[in-house]
Amino acid sequence: MLKHFKILILIGLLQACCKPELRNQYELSEKQEEAVPYISNQKISFMTNNAYEFVLNTEVEKKFIIPYHESGCFYDEYENIRATLTSTLPELTISISSTALSEWENDISLYNLELQVNSKWFLPNCQMDSYTATDFADTTINNRLYENAMVFELCWDYTNKGDTSAIYFEKVVYTKENGIELITFTNNDYYELVK
Amino acid sequence: MSWLNSIKLTAIIITCIAVSSCCIGYDDYHKLLTDEQAAWVPDSTLKSFIMENEHGIKESFVLDSFQDTIISMKNDKCDSETVFQRRSAAYISTFNNSHHFEIRLNTLNFTDLDIGLNWNQQASWDFDKNEQIPHSYTSNKYPNPTSISIVSDKTINSHSYPKVMTLKFASTDVGETGIIEADFIPLGGIVHYKLKNGVSYYRNPMP
Numbered sequence: 001m002l003k004h005f006k007i008l009i010l011i012g013l014l015q016a017c018c019k020p021e022l023r024n025q026y027e028l029s030e031k032q033e034e035a036v037p038y039i040s041n042q043k044i045s046f047m048t049n050n051a052y053e054f055v056l057n058t059e060v061e062k063k064f065i066i067p068y069h070e071s072g073c074f075y076d077e078y079e080n081i082r083a084t085l086t087s088t089l090p091e092l093t094i095s096i097s098s099t100a101l102s103e104w105e106n107d108i109s110l111y112n113l114e115l116q117v118n119s120k121w122f123l124p125n126c127q128m129d130s131y132t133a134t135d136f137a138d139t140t141i142n143n144r145l146y147e148n149a150m151v152f153e154l155c156w157d158y159t160n161k162g163d164t165s166a167i168y169f170e171k172v173v174y175t176k177e178n179g180i181e182l183i184t185f186t187n188n189d190y191y192e193l194v195k
Numbered sequence: 196m197s198w199l200n201s202i203k204l205t206a207i208i209i210t211c212i213a214v215s216s217c218c219i220g221y222d223d224y225h226k227l228l229t230d231e232q233a234a235w236v237p238d239s240t241l242k243s244f245i246m247e248n249e250h251g252i253k254e255s256f257v258l259d260s261f262q263d264t265i266i267s268m269k270n271d272k273c274d275s276e277t278v279f280q281r282r283s284a285a286y287i288s289t290f291n292n293s294h295h296f297e298i299r300l301n302t303l304n305f306t307d308l309d310i311g312l313n314w315n316q317q318a319s320w321d322f323d324k325n326e327q328i329p330h331s332y333t334s335n336k337y338p339n340p341t342s343i344s345i346v347s348d349k350t351i352n353s354h355s356y357p358k359v360m361t362l363k364f365a366s367t368d369v370g371e372t373g374i375i376e377a378d379f380i381p382l383g384g385i386v387h388y389k390l391k392n393g394v395s396y397y398r399n400p401m402p
Contacts, residue, residue, distance in 0.1 A: 050251025088372055089394060090252050091292040118291040159257050159289045166243040166255040168289050189253060 018073035025064065026100040028079045035111045035136075036060070036098055037179050038083035045194035046087075046183075053194060056085040056092065067099060076102070085180070090191075093118055094180060110135055115152045115172060117183065122152035122172050136176050142190065148176040218273035225278045226302040227265065232322055234381035235308060235360065236282045236298045239263070241384065244286070247399040254294065254396070256286040266303075279303040284384070285311075293372075296385050310362065312374050312388075318343055318362050338368035349378070351387050354401040356380050366391045 042058040061084075064077040082097035095116045105112075111134065115122045124134040136148040152172040160168055167189065173182040183191045239261040247253045263282045270276070283299035297311035306322035309330060317330040317337045327343040340362045349359040360379045369375060369391055376389040383402035389395045 048250070048252060052250035052252060089248075089250075089390075089392065090254070091290070091294070091372060093292075120291050157289070159259075159287060159291070161242075161257065163243045163257060165245075166257050166289050167245065167253055168255075187253070 020073055020075050022077060023074035024076040024102070026076065026078045026102055028062075028081060028098060028100045032098040032100065032111055033081060035113055035176060036081045036083050036096055037177065038085070038096075044085065044179075046191045047194050049188075049190050049192075054087050054089060054191075056087045056094070059084045059086075065099065078102075083179070091118075096174070096179065111150075113150065113174075115174065117154075117169055117172065120154055120157065120169060122154050122169075124150050124152055126153045126155040139173065141171065141173055141182065142184070146173050146175055146181055149181070150174045218270075218275070221270050221273040221275045223275050223277075225276070226306065227278070227280045228282060228300055228302060228306065231381070232300060232306060232308075233263075233280075233282055235379065236263075236284050236300055237382060237384040239284070241284075243289075244384070244402075245399045246385075246388070246396040248394050248396045250394070253399065255289045256294070256296065257289055258284060259287045259295075260285045277303075286384070298379070298384065310377075310379070312362075312377060313372075316340075316364060316369065316374060320360075338364060341365050341368075351378055352397040352401055354386075356386070359386075 038058045038060050040058060040060045044056045044058065045053055046056060047053045060081065062079065062081045065080045066075055067078055068076070079100040080097055082095060085094040085096075086092065097114050098112050099114075101112055113124070113134075127134060134150060136150050139146050139149040139151055141151065152174060154169045154171070157168055160166070168186045170184045170186050171182075172180060175181050178193060178195070181193045239258065241258065243255055243257045245253050245255045261284045263280075265278065265280050268277045279302040281299070281301050283297065285297040286295060288294035293313050293315075295311070295314055299309040299311075301307045301309075307328075308320040308322060310318040312318075315337060317332050318340045319328045319330040320326070320343055321328045327340070329339055330337065342363045343360065345358065345360050347358055349356055349361070351359065358381055362377045362379075364373065364375050366373075366375050371391060373391045374388045375391050376387075377385060378387040379385050380402065383398075386398045386401060387395060
């Protein structure tokens with residue numbers, strides 16, 4: 001009995017001492033990369049509903065990340081592409097990213113896109129379930145047709161205490177071709193991509 | 196008197212001196228805000244407001260925290276009581292950026308008004324002396340205003356106000372998106388601010 005116990009402790013110690021090794025490296029699919037249609041140092045013009053034009057500057061980074069920290073001796077790396085768009089007036093920091101998926105996940109979600117505006121999370125059609133595949137589709141918003149678009153919504157906002165006189169972000173219309181096309185607010189204001 | 200009695204007497208005298216000296220400066224202290232002072236912090240019924248710039252860009256702020264408390268502390272040993280008031284309101288942008296306004300009043304020691312702008316600009320005013328004082332943040336990261344003034348009858352964005360507190364910061368002291376001028380009114384809070392880049396935001400509607 002004691003012998004078995006010692007062996008178990010030895011195995012445990014060996015496990016604890018192992019240096020984690022890279023097990024799998026998952027690369028972005030062509031589809032995922034295409035879904036973030038930005039390159040660094042672009043100056044993208046937007047116009048408000050009051051015809052004020054402002055510029056969003058882009059930074060794009062592609063690297064392998066370790067999104068899930070496993071306790072074992074192995075880890076997996078996932079390729080990630082992240083575009084960050086910033087402007088000072090209005091003060092906006094928009095982050096759009098896609099992270100590669102493992103083989104079994106690839107069947108479920110096609111693009112794995114994540115979008116944040118000023119660190120607020122927007123979800124495609126407010127689908128909280130990340131295992132639901134979301135795809136681009138033709139969409140009409142504000143009486144305008146957006147082809148191959150995904151509509152991201154701000155589904156939960158801790159500053160929103162039901163005060164209807166306050167203004168909140170509402171939706172982001174994102175197309176495969178141009179990325180962010182439209183940002184809408186709860187008071188019907190909007191910022192629109194200048195093409 | 197025996198030497199033992201002398202020691203006892205000395206001990207009693209020392210104890211009496213020690214006890215009485217401990218209570219020096221522990222007189223009763225009662226200081227509350229006057230209505231006029233309290234009005235610089237908007238009432239908690241002001242849940243949100245909108246600021247709009249000349250380009251029509253709007254931004255709303257919501258009440259994040261509010262406090263109006265009278266604090267009473269009893270010192271049993273010295274039989275004294277300290278009563279003072281704290282009143283504050285903090286508003287944050289619904290756009291989750293660095294924009295915020297905070298006004299705090301405190302009557303402990305003196306009647307102190309502190310204003311915080313965008314988490315990195317601070318201003319302090321002493322109502323007892325009616326003058327600007329350096330804020331309590333020691334870091335150079337938080338610049339003091341070059342001036343704070345309380346003026347009567349000021350017109351802002353075509354609206355006249357009987358009393359306005361104006362803060363002015365040196366543009367060299369603030370960052371690219373820093374505030375160089377801000378106007379506050381009693382009961383209404385901030386009504387105008389001007390950024391270093393020249394853009395001004397006004398309350399919409401003006402209170």
